Amino acid sequence: MTTLDVFLTRVHPDIGAVAGDAGLDRIVGALLTYGLLISVLMLIACVAAGAIASAHGSWHSAEKAKTGLYVSLAGAVLTGGALAWANWLINIGTQIR
Numbered sequence: 001m002t003t004l005d006v007f008l009t010r011v012h013p014d015i016g017a018v019a020g021d022a023g024l025d026r027i028v029g030a031l032l033t034y035g036l037l038i039s040v041l042m043l044i045a046c047v048a049a050g051a052i053a054s055a056h057g058s059w060h061s062a063e064k065a066k067t068g069l070y071v072s073l074a075g076a077v078l079t080g081g082a083l084a085w086a087n088w089l090i091n092i093g094t095q096i097r
Contacts, residue, residue, distance in 0.1 A: 032083055039076035046072060 050065030 032079055035079040039072050042072035
C-alpha cells in the first residue's frame, strides 16, 4: 500500500463538523420558502400585467410581462432545483466513506 492509498482512504467528508447544522437547515429552508413565494407572487403579477396590457393593445408592455413571467418561472425552477441538488450532494457525501 502506497502513501497515496493510505491518504485517500483517510479522506472523507465530515457532515457533522459544521457547528449548528440544525439552525443552518432552518435558515436555508426559510430562504428557499421565501424564494419560491416571491417567484409565485411575481408569476401572478406578470400574468395579470400581461393580460391587462394585451387587452389594451399595448404589445410592448405585454412583452415585458412575458419576460417577467419567464424570469419568475426560472427563479422557481432554480430555487427548487437548488434544494434537490444540495440534498443529492449531501447523500453522495455520506456514501463516500
